[in-house]
Amino acid sequence: xxxxxxxxxxxxxxxxxxxxxxxxxxxxxxxxxxxxxxxxxxxxxxxxxxxxxxxxxxxxxxxxxxxxxxxxxxxxxxxxxxxxxxxxxxxxxxxxxxxxxxxxxxxxxxxxxxxxxxxxxxxxxxxxxxxxxxxxxxxxxxxxxxxxxxxxxxx
Amino acid sequence: xxxxxxxxxxxxxxxxxxxxxxxxxxxxxxxxxxxxxxxxxxxxxxxxxxxxxxxxxxxxxxxxxxxxxxxxxxxxxxxxxxxxxxxxxxxxxxxxxxxxxxxxxxxxxxxxxxxxxxxxxxxxxxxxxxxxxxxxxxxxxxxxxxxxxxxxxxxxxxxxxxxxxxxxxxxxxxxxxxxxxxxxxxxxxxxxxxxxxxxxxxxxxxxxxxxxxxxxxxxxxxxxxxxxxxxxxxxxxxxxxxxxxxxxxxxxxxxxxxxxxxxxxxxxxxxxxxxxxxxxxxxxxxxxxxxxxxxxxxxxxxxxxxxxxxxxxxxxxxxxxxxxxxxxxxxxxxxxxxxxxxxxxxxxxxxxxxxxxxxxxxxxxxxxxxxxxxxxxxxxxxxxxxxxxxxxxxxxxxxxxxxxxxxxxxxxxxxxxxxxxxxxxxxxxxxxxxxxxxxxxxxxxxxxxxxxxxxxxxxxxxxxxxxxxxxxxxxxxxxxxxxxxxxxxxxxxxxxxxxxxxxxxxxxxxxxxxxxxxxxxxxxxxxxxxxxxxxxxxxxxxxxxxxxxxxxxxxxxxxxxxxxxxxxxxxxxxxxxxxxxxxxxxxxxxxxxxxxxxxxxxxxxxxxxxxxxxxxxxxxxxxxxxxxxxxxxxxxxxxxxxxxxxxxxxxxxxxxxxxxxxxxxxxxxxxxxxxxxxxxxxxxxxxxxxxxxxxxxxxxxxxxxxxxxxxxxxxxxxxxxxxxxx
Numbered sequence: 001x002x003x004x005x006x007x008x009x010x011x012x013x014x015x016x017x018x019x020x021x022x023x024x025x026x027x028x029x030x031x032x033x034x035x036x037x038x039x040x041x042x043x044x045x046x047x048x049x050x051x052x053x054x055x056x057x058x059x060x061x062x063x064x065x066x067x068x069x070x071x072x073x074x075x076x077x078x079x080x081x082x083x084x085x086x087x088x089x090x091x092x093x094x095x096x097x098x099x100x101x102x103x104x105x106x107x108x109x110x111x112x113x114x115x116x117x118x119x120x121x122x123x124x125x126x127x128x129x130x131x132x133x134x135x136x137x138x139x140x141x142x143x144x145x146x147x148x149x150x151x152x153x154x155x
Numbered sequence: 156x157x158x159x160x161x162x163x164x165x166x167x168x169x170x171x172x173x174x175x176x177x178x179x180x181x182x183x184x185x186x187x188x189x190x191x192x193x194x195x196x197x198x199x200x201x202x203x204x205x206x207x208x209x210x211x212x213x214x215x216x217x218x219x220x221x222x223x224x225x226x227x228x229x230x231x232x233x234x235x236x237x238x239x240x241x242x243x244x245x246x247x248x249x250x251x252x253x254x255x256x257x258x259x260x261x262x263x264x265x266x267x268x269x270x271x272x273x274x275x276x277x278x279x280x281x282x283x284x285x286x287x288x289x290x291x292x293x294x295x296x297x298x299x300x301x302x303x304x305x306x307x308x309x310x311x312x313x314x315x316x317x318x319x320x321x322x323x324x325x326x327x328x329x330x331x332x333x334x335x336x337x338x339x340x341x342x343x344x345x346x347x348x349x350x351x352x353x354x355x356x357x358x359x360x361x362x363x364x365x366x367x368x369x370x371x372x373x374x375x376x377x378x379x380x381x382x383x384x385x386x387x388x389x390x391x392x393x394x395x396x397x398x399x400x401x402x403x404x405x406x407x408x409x410x411x412x413x414x415x416x417x418x419x420x421x422x423x424x425x426x427x428x429x430x431x432x433x434x435x436x437x438x439x440x441x442x443x444x445x446x447x448x449x450x451x452x453x454x455x456x457x458x459x460x461x462x463x464x465x466x467x468x469x470x471x472x473x474x475x476x477x478x479x480x481x482x483x484x485x486x487x488x489x490x491x492x493x494x495x496x497x498x499x500x501x502x503x504x505x506x507x508x509x510x511x512x513x514x515x516x517x518x519x520x521x522x523x524x525x526x527x528x529x530x531x532x533x534x535x536x537x538x539x540x541x542x543x544x545x546x547x548x549x550x551x552x553x554x555x556x557x558x559x560x561x562x563x564x565x566x567x568x569x570x571x572x573x574x575x576x577x578x579x580x581x582x583x584x585x586x587x588x589x590x591x592x593x594x595x596x597x598x599x600x601x602x603x604x605x606x607x608x609x610x611x612x613x614x615x616x617x618x619x620x621x622x623x624x625x626x627x628x629x630x631x632x633x634x635x636x637x638x639x640x641x642x643x644x645x646x647x648x649x650x651x652x653x654x655x656x657x658x659x660x661x662x663x664x665x666x667x668x669x670x671x672x673x674x675x676x677x678x679x680x681x682x683x684x685x686x687x688x689x690x691x692x693x694x695x696x697x698x699x700x701x702x703x704x705x706x707x708x709x710x711x712x713x714x715x716x717x718x719x720x721x722x723x724x725x726x727x728x729x730x731x732x733x734x735x736x737x738x739x740x741x742x743x744x745x746x747x748x749x750x751x752x753x754x755x756x757x758x759x760x761x762x763x764x765x766x767x768x769x770x771x772x773x774x775x776x777x778x779x780x781x782x783x784x785x786x787x788x789x790x791x792x793x794x795x796x797x798x799x800x801x802x803x804x805x806x807x808x809x810x811x812x813x814x815x816x817x818x819x820x821x822x823x824x825x826x827x828x829x830x831x832x833x834x835x836x837x838x839x840x841x842x843x844x845x846x847x848x849x850x851x852x853x854x855x856x857x858x859x860x861x862x863x864x865x866x867x868x869x870x871x872x873x874x875x876x877x878x879x880x881x
Contacts, residue, residue, distance in 0.1 A: 016428070016430075017401075017402075017430075017431070019434075020428070020430045020431075021430065024428055024429055024430035027429070028376060028428040028429055028430070029428065031370045032361075033361075033364070033367070033368040033370065034360070034361020034362065035361070036365075036367070036502070036503070036551070037367060037429075037504070037580065038502050038503075038504075038583065039583040039818050039819055040433075040582060040583055040818075041583070041818050041819075041820070043818060043819040043820055044502065044583075044819055046502055073361065074359075074360065074361030075360070075361050075362075077360075081356065081359065081360040086359040086360065089355070089358075089359045090351065090355055090356065090359060093349070093351050093352065093355065093785050093786075093789070094355075094359075095223075095352065095355050095358045095359070096223035096224070096225070096552075096786075096789055096793060097222055097223025097501070097502070097503070097549070097550060097551050097552045097553075098223065098354070098355070098358035098363060098549070098551070099223075099365060099501075099502040099503045099551025099552060100502045100551075101358050101359060102358075102359075102361045105359060123827075124827055124828040124830075125828065127827045127828075128826045128827050128828045129826075130827070131502065131819060131824055131826060132502070132796075132827075133500060133501055133502045133552050133554075133796075133797075133824060134223045134502075134552055134789075134793050134796075135789075135792050135793030135794070135795065135796025135797060135825075136789070136792070136793070137792075137796060137825075137826075137827040137830040138792055138830055138832075138833060139789075139792075140827060141827065141830070
C-alpha cells in the first residue's frame with residue numbers, strides 16, 4: 001500500500017523513491033516551489049518547512065521518513081499571507097533578493113510558537129542556521145521581535 | 156533619447172497586452188534611426204514603455220535585471236513619480252532579453268541608476284504631459300490650467316477631475332512632448348522616499364519565481380559534474396551504472412565551450428526529477444585529463460604574488476620621481492597586503508530552464524545579462540542571437556556571478572540532446588567549485604614621508620590575475636586599466652609610480668561585487684592608517700592632508716566629497732573621543748571612492764585573543780540623489796555583511812588545480828548571531844545619482860583592520876584575517 005503525506009492540509013500519495021528528500025518531492029513533484037534549494041546539506045536553512053509544527057530542513061529529510069506526518073510549507077503558513085511574521089517582514093521591508101526568506105520565516109514561526117518573549121540573543125540563537133547572503137539580518141531580528149510582540153500582546 | 160507614442164503599434168497586440176489606452180516607449184536615437192533606415196518601422200520596438208489602460212491600471216517595464224538590489228522598484232518609481240501615478244495602481248513587469256528595446260540590460264558596475272534615472276523620469280513626465288493635454292481638450296481649456304495629481308488631471312478653473320484611465324485613449328492621440336519638464340526635488344513623492352519593493356508580498360508567501368522555479372509540462376531535470384580544473388578535458392566516462400537508475404533519461408558529455416562565458420566542460424545526467432539526476436550523477440565514473448593548471452595551489456601562488464610585488468615590476472603610471480622622494484625622505488614605510496579568491500555564492504545556485512526546438516529557443520533564467528545569454532546561445536546553436544528568447548526571472552542573489560551564462564549554455568546542450576525543456580540546477584558544490592572567482596591578489600606600497608609627516612612619495616605595485624585574462628588568456632598581469640585605480644586615487648601625492656606584477660590566471664576570474672575596489676580599498680585604507688601610526692598623527696587628519704595635497708582641478712570634486720563623507724563618519728562614530736572606549740575595544744575608519752560613489756565607514760570592534768567581535772558600523776555615503784532611501788540603506792547593511800564574511804573568514808582555496816571548498820561548512824559566510832549594529836547616513840546632495848550595489852565594500856575591510864589594530868595592536872594585512880584551514 002502506498003504511503004501518503006499531508007502538506008498544507010492536503011493529502012498526497014508518495015510516488016517517488018523512498019530516499020528522495022522532501023524538498024525535491026515538494027519542488028519537482030508537487031511544484032510547490034516556495035521552499036528553496038540552497039545547499040543540500042542542512043547548512044543554510046533555505047529549505048525549512050514545518051514537520052508537525054517543528055522547523056525542519058527538508059533537503060536532508062527523506063520523504064519516506066515523514067509519511068503520515070503533517071507538513072506546512074511557506075505556501076501554507078497562512079491563508080492570505082497575513083501571519084504576524086509575514087506582516088512584520090513587510091513592515092520591516094526585510095527581503096532583498098528574498099530567496100532565503102521563506103526558510104527564515106518558517107524557522108522563525110516554529111521558534112515563536114515555543115517562545116513568546118524572545119530576547120535578542122534567543123532570536124540570534126534560533127535563527128543562526130539560516131543564511132542570508134544579501135545581508136538582511138538586522139531586519140530579520142527586528143521583524144521576529146515585532147511579530148513576537150504582535151502575537152503575544154495582552155488583549 | 157526619444158520618447159515615442161506606441162499606442163497604435165501592432166507589437167502590443169503580439170505581446171498580448173490589452174489594446175487601447177496610452178503606451179509610451181523610450182528609445183535611444185541610434186536604434187530608432189537604424190530601424191527607420193532599414194524600413195523596419197513596423198517592427199520597431201521601444202526600449203521600455205509605460206502602458207496606461209482604459210481602467211487606469213498602469214504597467215511599467217523594467218529592462219534592468221533584478222537580483223535583490225531593488226532596481227525593479229527604484230526605476231519604475233522614478234517613472235511613476237514624474238507621471239504623478241498612484242503607486243497602488245502600478246504594476247511592474249520584468250522585460251525579456253531585448254537590448255534594442257530596453258537599452259543595455261547588462262546589470263553590473265552599479266550603473267543602472269546612473270544610466271537610466273533621467274530617461275525614466277522623462278518618459279513619466281512625457282506621459283503626464285499627454286494626459287494633461289487630453290484633459291485640456293475635453294474641457295476646452297488651456298493645458299496650463301490643468302495639473303496632474305495622483306492618477307487624476309484636475310481643472311484648476313473649476314476643480315473638475317478626470318482619471319488617467321478615462322483619459323488614456325485620448326492621450327494616445329496627443330503629441331509626445333519633446334522636452335518634458337521634470338519635477339523639482341521638493342515635488343518628488345516617490346523618489347528619495349522609502350517605497351517597499353514591489354515584489355515583497357510575493358516573497359513572503361513563497362510565490363515569487365526565481366531561476367530555479369520555472370515549471371512547465373514535459374520538463375526534464377538535470378544535474379552536472381564539472382571538470383575540476385580550468386583547461387582540463389574528459390579522459391573517460393562510464394555511464395552504464397547511471398543509466399540503470401530508474402528515471403534517468405540520458406547521461407550527456409558537455410565539452411568545454413569556447414567562449415569566456417561558456418561551460419568549463421562537464422558530464423550531466425538528465426532525469427525526471429532533480430534528485431534522481433543528482434543521485435545518478437554519483438554513479439557516473441568520470442576520469443579527467445586535468446591539463447596545464449593541474450598543479451595550481453592558491454596558497455603557494457599567493458606567496459609568489461607577494462614576491463612579484465616586493466620586487467620591481469612593469470611600470471604603468473608615473474608622476475614626479477618616486478625613487479628620489481623615497482631616498483630623500485625623513486621616514487619611510489612599506490607594507491604588503493594580500494587577499495584570497497572569493498566565490499559569489501548567492502543563496503540561489505545557478506539554474507535555468509532552456510528549451511531548444513527546431514525553430515525556436517526559449518530560456519528562463521536568473522541572469523544579470525540576458526544579452527549575453529542571447530549571444531552565447533546564438534553562438535552555440537549557430538542561430539541569430541535575436542532568435543533566443545530570454546525570460547528574465549528574479550535572481551536569488553547574483554553579486555556578479557550571474558553575469559556569466561555557462562549554466563544556461565549547459566542547459567541548452569541538454570535540451571538539444573533530449574529534445575525537451577530541461578531545468579539544470581547546479582548543486583551547491585558545483586556552484587562553489589565552478590565559479591568565476593574574485594582575483595587572488597597582492598599589493599606592495601612604499602611611502603616616503605617628510606619632516607612634517609607629509610607623504611611625498613608613493614610606490615604601489617599590484618599583482619592579481621585580472622578579469623581580462625578571461626577574454627584573453629595570454630594576458631599575464633593586470634593591464635593598465637586594472638592598475639589605473641592607483642594613479643587615479645584622489646590622494647594627492649606628488650611623486651607616484653604604479654607597477655603591475657606578473658599574475659598568470661589558473662582559474663576563471665570574474666566580477667565579484669565591488670571587484671578590484673575590495674583590495675584597492677583595503678590597501679589604501681590600511682596603509683593610510685599605518686602611516687598615521689608611524690608618524691603619530693590622527694588617521695582622519697592624515698587622510699584629510701592626503702586629500703588636500705591633491706590640487707588637480709579634475710579631482711577637486713572627489714577630494715571634497717571624500718572628505719565630506721569622512722568628516723560625517725568621524726562625527727557619527729565619536730572618533731575624537733575614541734580613547735575613552737572600554738578596554739579591548741577599538742575604532743577604525745576608512746573612506747573609498749568607487750563606482751562614482753563615496754563611502755566612509757567607521758567600525759568599532761572588541762578583540763579578545765583571536766576573537767574579533769564587530770560591535771557597530773557607521774556608514775556614510777555620498778551617492779548624489781538617493782532614489783529609494785530604504786533599499787539604499789539595505790545595500791549598505793548588505794555590504795557590511797558581505798564585508799565581514801570576506802574580511803574575517805571566507806576564501807576559496809585551490810589545491811592540485813581544483814577548488815577544495817565544497818559547501819557552506821567550508822565557506823563560512825556571516826550568520827545572524829555575528830551581525831553588528833549598522834547606522835547609515837546619506838549625505839544630502841543634488842548631484843546626479845550614482846550606484847550603490849558595490850561601493851559599500853571598499854572601505855569596510857580597511858576600517859575593520861584599522862579597528863582591530865586600535866583594539867589589539869595586531870595588524871592584519873591578509874584577507875581574510877582568520878581563514879579556515881581546509
